[in-house]
Amino acid sequence: xxVVSQHPSWVICKSGTSVKIECxxxxxxxxxxxxxxQFPKQSLMLMAxxxxxxxxxxxxxxxxxxxxxxxxxxTLSTLTVTSAHPEDSSxxxxxxxxxxxxxxxxxxxxxxxxx
Amino acid sequence: SQQGEEDPQALSIQxxxxxxxxxxxxxxxxxxxxxxxxxxxxxxHLILIRSNEREKHSGRLRVTLDxxxxxxxxxxxxxxxxxxxxYFCATDDAGKSTFGDGTTLTVKx
Numbered sequence: 001x002x003v004v005s006q007h008p009s010w011v012i013c014k015s016g017t018s019v020k021i022e023c024x025x026x027x028x029x030x031x032x033x034x035x036x037x038q039f040p041k042q043s044l045m046l047m048a049x050x051x052x053x054x055x056x057x058x059x060x061x062x063x064x065x066x067x068x069x070x071x072x073x074x075t076l077s078t079l080t081v082t083s084a085h086p087e088d089s090s091x092x093x094x095x096x097x098x099x100x101x102x103x104x105x106x107x108x109x110x111x112x113x114x115x
Numbered sequence: 116s117q118q119g120e121e122d123p124q125a126l127s128i129q130x131x132x133x134x135x136x137x138x139x140x141x142x143x144x145x146x147x148x149x150x151x152x153x154x155x156x157x158x159x160h161l162i163l164i165r166s167n168e169r170e171k172h173s174g175r176l177r178v179t180l181d182x183x184x185x186x187x188x189x190x191x192x193x194x195x196x197x198x199x200x201x202y203f204c205a206t207d208d209a210g211k212s213t214f215g216d217g218t219t220l221t222v223k224x
Binding site: 006032034036042043044045046049091093095097103104105106108109111 | 146157211
């Protein structure tokens with residue numbers, strides 16, 4: 001089956017610093033990658049959709065200057081949380097798909113804690 | 116806001132019993148998927164059912180889809196303690212998945 005990895009799996013950073021999270025599709029080329037955020041005991045909220053080589057499309061209410069998404073290749077997308085604050089502490093999950101007719105494959109998630 | 120709403124929010128059963136979770140959604144969809152998430156972990160894909168399908172099986176899992184009622188159900192038969200997890204439905208519309216609020220299932224040994 002298709003495998004999506006995320007790195008790091010958890011990270012602790014100080015308020016005001018930036019953190020980069022990587023999402024890789026290991027055995028397929030992902031034309032589209034998605035980034036989700038999940039707060040404790042809540043569902044996944046879609047943050048943005050990124051297509052390789054083009055700018056990400058952000059969901060309403062998600063600050064694109066704060067959550068920088070880069071989808072530089074068909075196997076890698078990155079999410080950078082800039083000037084992190086404690087309220088950005090959350091579980092960030094990416095997913096990838098090969099095309100519209102294919103299901104999404106989810107990464108294992110990255111737990112971010114901002115102190 | 117979330118497309119899907121799941122019912123019940125929490126379900127507690129004894130090992131060996133069946134568990135049924137329901138998902139309702141609001142707009143037309145291409146397909147609907149069910150996922151499982153163990154506490155603090157990523158999502159595991161369970162089943163995808165397309166809009167022209169009514170029922171699908173995978174092992175102890177049975178999913179139904181009623182597009183006229185905009186609802187789906189996930190049945191887990193002969194539950195095991197290892198089935199304890201949160202279960203989410205996700206609807207696929209125009210290439211984006213929107214998740215329901217989830218059902219937390221606890222299976223007591």
